[in-house]
């Protein structure tokens with residue numbers, strides 16, 4: 001059932017010169033003594049890209065920069081780096097392949113290592129925020145775009161790479177957009193200095209090729225024709241009012257009529273929504289009287305620790321054991337059922353690049369959670385928005401990876417026509433303070449004139465520079481310069497306010513505690529409050545609660561978690577999300593390592609929570625709010641907007657006079673999340689100039 005195995009490579013070149021060199025191409029069967037299975041080699045040869053490999057190698061050999069567009073699943077991500085390596089286009093240097101998401105970088109490198117018959121981390125490896133699985137033998141390195149950007153801070157010419165492949169370019173994440181400019185600059189500087197040339201390859205299945213080609217100095221566009229397997233697309237007959245409900249209904253419709261062993265990938269928007277859908281699906285499966293095949297339901301979102309994410313990619317067990325439990329003890333095996341279906345409920349982290357074995361059906365809700373920044377109010381909000389056509393196509397593409405599939409779009413065809421073609425680049429809708437800090441650390445001070453593919457608004461650049469100036473990270477002289485404080489902040493892969501809080505903690509000898517708090521704030525909530533057991537959860541939490549706010553409570557939870565060595569039962573009894581807790585521990589370890597490398601003494605202030613709160617006030621003074629005179633709501637000190645305490649906060653009923661918060665979330669109201677009680681004097685001490693007009697507390 002292959003739809004179109006014929007593939008040609010069409011070129012559109014501004015200057016169509018003759019191919020420079022011919023070379024021999026041999027597909028490797030054995031490597032490092034490891035046998036590569038014939039089946040795997042056959043799978044490689046069956047890919048639509050395979051007949052075009054000679055032409056691809058030829059073109060990339062002779063071009064400095066190329067844009068490559070080809071259908072989802074045609075083999076771009078897994079094959080092109082291997083073709084280039086096998087023909088030594090990389091001239092023995094490393095080929096970097098960037099991915100917007102860590103899960104893609106990890107799973108693709110695993111597959112490619114397998115195809116090369118090498119151990120992961122040897123010839124093929126990956127590098128993501130908390131893990132570097134590469135070695136001096138690594139020649140193909142899959143990495144997140146953020147990691148390559150961080151590397152560029154230390155090595156702006158990217159000397160260890162001879163080819164940089166910017167994959168999934170259509171995603172236009174903030175890091176990819178900055179990388180475009182940084183990689184272009186490295187290429188031209190290397191040329192000017194006579195250093196080995198840097199080849200750039202920009203790839204996607206869905207992108208505005210003219211826009212990309214124009215930005216990369218009229219780079220030729222290589223069109224790869226042919227898709228691997230057809231995907232039939234179904235639209236909703238009428239607009240749907242509740243996409244979660246419709247997704248679950250569609251799932252059970254598929255489940256009833258389709259044979260088991262064909263898995264389903266469902267796209268929803270965020271952790272809470274996904275966990276609640278997973279629970280509903282499990283409840284329905286348990287309570288139904290119908291004789292249905294078992295469903296294995298797996299959530300997939302960024303906040304899950306790596307190992308939990310990777311579990312989703314494992315082949316589905318097709319034999320299910322029904323186990324009868326009494327008082328948590330196994331008493332009998334109830335039944336053995338053959339044939340079961342896996343359903344993965346995911347955010348857009350499963351949207352591009354990844355291949356999940358067994359997926360035949362995709363259910364696309366048509367929505368995604370996206371960051372939206374308002375430079376005037378300084379608010380960075382997460383909102384559920386419609387996907388773009390490019391995103392919808394990517395989602396559809398996940399169904400036709402191993403054989404023909406189907407995609408159920410929970411919107412009408414007319415609605416689809418109204419979707420924007422491509423996603424608005426993140427750089428045009430996000431708070432830029434982290435990016436500006438990184439660009440300055442890269443030695444790029446003229447941010448406004450930086451070679452962005454699509455410029456962010458001048459207001460958001462100014463807002464970011466102001467924010468960094470308030471944090472003492474930059475000085476404004478003839479140009480904007482990084483201060484020594486700013487340079488240290490840039491060493492941490494953290495949002496600038498959190499980085500600054502760590503520096504302050506070092507001065508106040510409480511890095512132990514602040515490292516914990518910052519790590520817990522960098523992951524999704526470790527606190528679980530299920531609707532059905534709300535009272536029980538709140539009662540269990542009482543022992544950690546602090547009248548000083550959520551940060552101190554988080555610290556109490558972490559200390560207790562460590563005291564029981566992360567015990568699973570303890571987490572369940574106390575309604576603590578063990579997975580998020582483990583991720584926070586991983587983050588903490590990494591931040592701790594950076595502190596040690598920078599010679600920061602990691603000291604503890606014991607139980608002195610006043611010092612801890614003072615550090616938080618010094619780092620987060622721009623996120624401060626005061627209680628209004630009538631005692632009902634708060635006013636944000638920076639924007640003078642009315643803000644409220646989120647009901648999940650321990651301070652919801654306390655209403656202290658002054659608080660700082662970690663983030664604002666807009667739903668029915670503008671809510672402050674993760675709050676800490678502060679003294680107004682600390683705020684003016686932290687930033688006298690910032691509070692010059694009005695001293696807090698007067």
Ligand SMILES: Nc1ncnc2c1ncn2[C@@H]1O[C@H](COP(=O)(O)OP(=O)(O)OP(=O)(O)O)[C@@H](O)[C@H]1O
Nearest residue numbers: 072073074075076077078079111205353355401402
């Ligand atoms: N982990 C895997 N397990 C099984 N098959 C895989 C795996 N990864 C890739 N494949 C196979 O290789 C094919 C090509 O995958 P690849 O990621 O290279 O395509 P692509 O053109 O980059 O697609 P996209 O644009 O969606 O990223 C897939 O359709 C699938 O058949």
